[in-house]
Amino acid sequence: MKFKKLSFYLEDLDKTASRICITEILASLFKESKANEIDKVVYLLLGTLAPNYRRVVFNVAERMMLQVAAKAYNKDLNFVKEDYKKRGDIGDVVYSLAKKSKGKSEKLLSVTEIYESLLKVAQDEGEGSQERKVSKLAELLSILDPMSAKYVARIPVGKLRLGFSDKTVLDGLSWMERGDKSGKDKLDKAYHVLPDVGLLAKGVKEKGIEKATENITPQVGVPVLPMLAQRLKKPSEMIEKMGKVAVEPKLDGLRIQIHHKKGKDGFTKVYTRNLNETSWMFPELKEIGKFIKAKEVILDTEAIGVDEERQKLANFQATMTRRRKHEIDEYQTKVPIKFFVFDILCKNGKDCMDGDYRKRRSILEKTVKRGKLFEVVDYTITDNPEEIIKLNTKWRKEGLEGIVVKRVDSGYVPGRTGWRWVKMKEAQEAEGKLADTLDCIIMGYSVGKGRRAGFGIGQFLAGIIDKGKVKTITKVGTGLTDEQFSTLIKKLNKLVTDKKPKEYDVHKDYEPDYWVEPKVVVEIAADELTKSPRHTSGMALRFPRLVKFREDKSLKQITTKKEIIKLFSIQ
Numbered sequence: 221m222k223f224k225k226l227s228f229y230l231e232d233l234d235k236t237a238s239r240i241c242i243t244e245i246l247a248s249l250f251k252e253s254k255a256n257e258i259d260k261v262v263y264l265l266l267g268t269l270a271p272n273y274r275r276v277v278f279n280v281a282e283r284m285m286l287q288v289a290a291k292a293y294n295k296d297l298n299f300v301k302e303d304y305k306k307r308g309d310i311g312d313v314v315y316s317l318a319k320k321s322k323g324k325s326e327k328l329l330s331v332t333e334i335y336e337s338l339l340k341v342a343q344d345e346g347e348g349s350q351e352r353k354v355s356k357l358a359e360l361l362s363i364l365d366p367m368s369a370k371y372v373a374r375i376p377v378g379k380l381r382l383g384f385s386d387k388t389v390l391d392g393l394s395w396m397e398r399g400d401k402s403g404k405d406k407l408d409k410a411y412h413v414l415p416d417v418g419l420l421a422k423g424v425k426e427k428g429i430e431k432a433t434e435n436i437t438p439q440v441g442v443p444v445l446p447m448l449a450q451r452l453k454k455p456s457e458m459i460e461k462m463g464k465v466a467v468e469p470k471l472d473g474l475r476i477q478i479h480h481k482k483g484k485d486g487f488t489k490v491y492t493r494n495l496n497e498t499s500w501m502f503p504e505l506k507e508i509g510k511f512i513k514a515k516e517v518i519l520d521t522e523a524i525g526v527d528e529e530r531q532k533l534a535n536f537q538a539t540m541t542r543r544r545k546h547e548i549d550e551y552q553t554k555v556p557i558k559f560f561v562f563d564i565l566c567k568n569g570k571d572c573m574d575g576d577y578r579k580r581r582s583i584l585e586k587t588v589k590r591g592k593l594f595e596v597v598d599y600t601i602t603d604n605p606e607e608i609i610k611l612n613t614k615w616r617k618e619g620l621e622g623i624v625v626k627r628v629d630s631g632y633v634p635g636r637t638g639w640r641w642v643k644m645k646e647a648q649e650a651e652g653k654l655a656d657t658l659d660c661i662i663m664g665y666s667v668g669k670g671r672r673a674g675f676g677i678g679q680f681l682a683g684i685i686d687k688g689k690v691k692t693i694t695k696v697g698t699g700l701t702d703e704q705f706s707t708l709i710k711k712l713n714k715l716v717t718d719k720k721p722k723e724y725d726v727h728k729d730y731e732p733d734y735w736v737e738p739k740v741v742v743e744i745a746a747d748e749l750t751k752s753p754r755h756t757s758g759m760a761l762r763f764p765r766l767v768k769f770r771e772d773k774s775l776k777q778i779t780t781k782k783e784i785i786k787l788f789s790i791q
Contacts, residue, residue, distance in 0.1 A: 221253055223334045226261065227367040233265075233382045237722070239688050242384055243401075246392030253331075255425040259418035260335040262389055267380030269339050271416040272495045273443050278342045280353060280376040285310050289373065291358035293317040308718030314373040318366035327363045334360075334372060341376065381737075383722035384688055385776065386417040393424050403429040410436040412445040412634035413573075415495055438566040438573060440479045440516045443491035445634035447520075447563075449624055449641040451783070453655045453790040455605035461639040462627040466577050466599045467608055469615040470622045470643055471560055473524035474772050478559065480508055481516040494774040502557060504593060511594045514587050520563035520632075522597075525555040561588050562597040565632060573632040580632065601628060612644055636783070654746045655790055657767055658779045661690055662740040663724055664732030665712055675705040677712065681732045682744060682764075684757055686781035689725045690738060691757040693784070694746070699765030707769070712736050725756040738775045743767040749788045759784050 229249045236242050246265075253261045263269050270276040286304055290297040295317060304313050329337075341356050357376065361369045374380045390411060394403035410433040411420060423432030438444050452458050458465060476498070479489045488508055490499045499505070502523065564572050564584040572580050581599070588594055600611060612623045622644050630640040643656065660682035667678055679697030683690040700708070715736040720726065723738070745767050752760035758781075 221257060221261070221331050222328045223331050223368050223372075224328055224365055225252075226264070226331055227365075227371050230265075230371045230380075230382070231367060233384075234722075237383070239384075239388065242382075242388060243391045243395050246384075246389060247395035250392055250396040250421065250425070253425070255422060257331050258425045259422040260331055262418040262421045264331065264335060264375065265380075265382065265389065266386065266417070267375050267378060267382075269335065269342055271418070273415070273491060273497055275497050276339070276342050278338075278353075278376040278378075280341070280357070282310060282377050282379075284350065284354060285357070285373060285377050286313075287354050288357040288361065289314050289317055291354060292361040292369075293321050309374075310377060310379060311370040311374040314361060315366050315370035318361070318364070318369045321362075326365050329364070329368075334368075338372070338375065381721060381723075386411065386415070388688060389417050389421065393421055394429065397424065397429055406430070406433040409433065413438055414442060415445055416442070437571040438518055440481050440518055440566060441487065441489060443477050443479070443495045443497075444518065444565055444573075445495070446475060446477070446493050447632050447634055447641060448636040449643040450636055450639065451656045451787060451790065452639070452642045452644075455608035455625075455644070458608065458625050458639075458642055458644075459603055459605050462625065462642070464601060464603045464628050465608075466581075466601050466626045466628050467611045468562060468597050468599045468624045468626065469618075469620045470624050471522040471524055471597070472621045473522040473560070476521055476523050476559075477565075478505070478508070478519045478521055479517075480512055480514075480519075482509065482512075483515070492772050494772070494777055504557060507593060511589045511591055512587065513589065514567050516569065517567050517587060518565040519559075519561050519584075519588070520565060522560045522562065523557050524560060526558050557593075558595060559593060560595050560597050563632060575631060577626055577628045577630060599626075608644070654748060654761075655787055657743045657745045658684065658693070658761070658784075658787075659741055659770055659773055659777060660684055660693065660744050661738045661775055661778050662712065662736060662742060663690060663692065663721075663726065663738065664735045665709075666733040675702075675709055677705060677709045680708070680712070680742075681726070681730060682742065683724070683726075684779045684781060684784060685775070686757060688723065689756075690721075690723050690775075691725045691781065692727065692730050692755045693757045693759055694744065694755070694761040694764045695730065696742075696744060696764050696766055704766065708740075711740050711769075715739050727754045727756055729754055741770040741773040741775075741778055743770050749784065749791055757781055757784060759788065 229245065232245050233242060236245060250258060286300050287297060290300045300313065304310065307313050337360050341353050344352050361373060364372060390404055390407040391401055393407060394401050397403060406429055407420065411417065413436045420432065475493045477491045481487055488499065488505050489497055490502055491497055561584065564580055564587060566572055567583055567587060572583055584596060588596055590596060602608065608625060615623060625642045625644065627640050633640055663681045663683045665677045665680040667676060679695050681692060682694050682696055683692045716734050717737055720735050721738060744764050746761035746764045748762040750760050750762055752758060
């Protein structure tokens, strides 16, 4: 397929808001794509070159792309900057310049050729790489037709944003083969274990949905989507819905998956819950071999900083200082990490996910050696609600968040499905408080009045996700310290965008002074959920307050409308 044809599909998708229409357009595109190119088509549609866990990044800022545009079309950089100020979109700037360019020799490059050219740019590192990236991208844009150039220019700076994600692509693959979403469940299940939507698309194109999704098992080095906990307010309901359960302490750390393989081709990799590889955060894992009795293994853990002076676990924010890429050795000394292991997904090539809780725990006990670096999380099996309450009180007194209750006859099922895992936190014992916190995305912010105006931000608009759309649920302007306001405005200033992101659904009464890209996740507590005629989620939070920034989460992990409805029903 020529990229020019793909660019017209991109234009259609860019103008389409309806989820079902987007799905139908994707199905049509996938039908036209060949098996040897559909993976590249999918990656480019998502504005990337590979799944998150492969860490293929461009490291190209918008100001750098302005230099690319100036060089590609032989224009003064200041002229390009001024045009960008007016248009607010690098793709529109490039489209305009390309249309006005005279004597240009356009080339009809294929999707594969464009993909490979962009991959070379992303992989170019080291001294002088920035200048080489500018030259390579300028050369590429200069030979493309205006529409193709428009969309190619948006990809390296992460501005493609067509309003859909991996899950919509899976819908499109089902629609391509069956004309409906009947294949989505099989595709979802495969994607949860092998979260590479390009690879799945290639398999479906070559073999069909049935064969492409069978016998998918966890692979060391490829992150599995984590299993997540739901919410129930009363221990009696937990026993009623789940039967016999295992009760574990709820730890306030960084949820990570550890993938370890021994031998000359061995490695140790760490993935966060949003599938980003962050192995560099944990240099102490070079000692992992002393604690693991297996040739290869995938472990589900909570990484927590340890306050050695006070002999207690550090809080979440202290643990998150490890995200600083610079001076990691210094932070390793300041905030030593301990890994609390609570599940095992794979051992020596054998899939452990289908085994029930007891079986996985038995394997885990034989695999991980407790010590300075590793601890296996305690658990108690019970079918007594009173015992659950006692354990929650006990672990909260020890400074932990609460408990996680797990059905003992359940396998490890990625995502938040069925009553398999349920969390119980401090708020559930406080009358009038919401049963759990919410993970929301910041959609925009307003300057505000008085003292807070000095920070440049007075309140922010927060939303949850509902069928691919980000819908508002609250504005937050209280409960933040001066330091938090200062930190927040620095984060948001880098994400300001002139246009409201396509996936945002906002009532005109709640439009902020500034829109921001959906990158900053915050954990919010509240006293109550109420119905709202103006918040587009249909719900509002009463007395919302910021708990903390969730740098370990992305848009894909925020609270859903479905979860909000459950929370509303149990408050």
